[in-house]
Amino acid sequence: MHRFRRVMEKSKNAEIQKEYNQIHKSWLDLHFKTSAALFLLSLAVEAILGFMICNSDLLNTTIPIFILKFFIAPASANLLLILISFNVMKSKRLSQEIKIYTVSIVFVIMCFVLFTVHIAFPSLYFFFAIPIVMTTVYADYRLTSITSGVCLVSVAVSQLLIKWDVDKVDIFDSFNHLGDFIISIVILLAFSAACMVVIRFERAKNEASVLKEMDRNQLRLKLQMDELTGIFNRKALHNALQDMEEDETETTYIFVMIDLDHFKALNDHYGHLMGDQCLIEFGTILNECCGDAMPCRYGGDEFSILFSNYNMDKVIATCRRIQKNMEALRVGDYGELPVTASFGIAEYVKEMDMAQLIICADQALYEAKVSKNAISIYQRGMRQMGKKQA
Structure with a gap:
């Protein structure tokens, strides 16, 4: 009977873990849908801005090259990334943890593609805050740390090693661009640290909820025991x-x-x-x-x-x-x-x-x-x- 009681307790604990896994699964679905929404939104914005630029004197190349570099190339890359995430999400062989990490990193790479292609818009630095904050709900220090690290590396690689736009100004040739780069790195670091603090409190809240639920399960089990004989009632x-x-x-x-x-x-x-x-x-x-x-x-x-x-x-x-x-x-x-x-x-x-x-x-x-x-x-x-x- 003691084995039966242990099985019941394990079953209740498994139910609690199952509920948390279900919450993570629901958030993972939203996480993926957010990345898909970013793809569609960026596609629409690129189409509108591309149309405006092609009909203005800001265009400094041919229209076919402009469309290829600033519309077709980023859209194709991000569509491929979305398909990768989609296939991972639908896989029955992969664990939920692998799916979470894949969707998180793919989201960062999508932001990297958009930032690199449209680097003329400094506000895109803050795109990288989105994939970081999306990981906090999982309450996983390692996941948020890796995502933050990939974001910082992506910003550095895009600014220092890639020149997709021929009009891009080297950050070392412009004090303003260098300042924007340094400030963006500092802000992302601060944002990552803030997310770590949020995770700490999220974990504490989750642990308190689990302990409270376990206490309720113990009380529920006690109410099902016969006081005289010590077996179930x-x-x-x-x-x-x-x-x-x-x-x-x-x-x-x-x-x-x-x-x-x-x-x-x-x-x-x-x-x-x-x-x-x-x-x-x-x-x-x-x-x-x-x-x-x-x-x-x-x-x-x-x-x-x-x-x-x-x-x-x-x-x-x-x-x-x-x-x-x-x-x-x-x-x-x-x-x-x-x-x-x-x-x-x-x-x-x-x-x-x-x-x-x-x-x-x-x-x-x-x-x-x-x-x-x-x-x-x-x-x-x-x-x-x-x-x-x-």
Whole structure:
């Protein structure tokens, strides 16, 4: 049962992580759409400005060369980058982390293409702030650091090594251009540092949310435990059976009802404190024998176990092990107690609901109680046909 509790806790933690992954996936979709929107916006602006320049005296080359260099070339490069991101996003073989890094770096390269081609517009320096800020939602220091580094390298390479526009003024030949370059580097560095601070607080907020959710899960788990025996209670069983009904996988379920034989006589003879101690010891036996199955206290001296992906032979073997441990049960100075356990077993089929499953197991238990300390497997119409003893 402890294994079952650990599985439940891991399952809840996995659900929390799954929710965060879903948030990152949604943001990644928006991240990609933002880069696609930048491509379309830049295409429209290039077309409008190109038309205006071609019909003015600012044009210092032929129209075909201008269109090739300042419209077709950047549009083709960025379209290729968008297609790369799109294929990565649609890939089922790549992890979400690889997709995030790819979309982030491709976004920077798109900004690099636009900045290099249209370097005559100093305001394009601030294009590089967009891909940096888009990474903060992932709360990944390394991602934001790499993105910031690629942005800074892109600005330096474009200014120092590439001269796409023949009218470009070398930054070392103009104090104003050199000043713009230095200021842009400083601003990008400051912006990157600010994003790191945002990530720090974003992580702290996320961790607080996770801890709060884990506390809620612990409380929820505690509310599903039986205080006396330390195993799950009837509410937990109801929730588990509800999950079983909603399960659309090929998981098999077997339900066992257990009743302690002669328990009323034990209470009458030894007193209720001894009866409680016997229930506690039986809860311990269930914990030891049930492995990753789910033992519950159904009420009074009735218990149940829900097995998933167990075959019938393994379930019967578990029940026999519980019976054997009961035979050796001793409480305090009373020696062996005159208490045994009877088991009613029913296998779940998809046409059943939880009430029908409980009724079937209860009918099998009724048959087992006739001879006491027995294991009975439910058969259709067994009240009329008799019992099948294991």
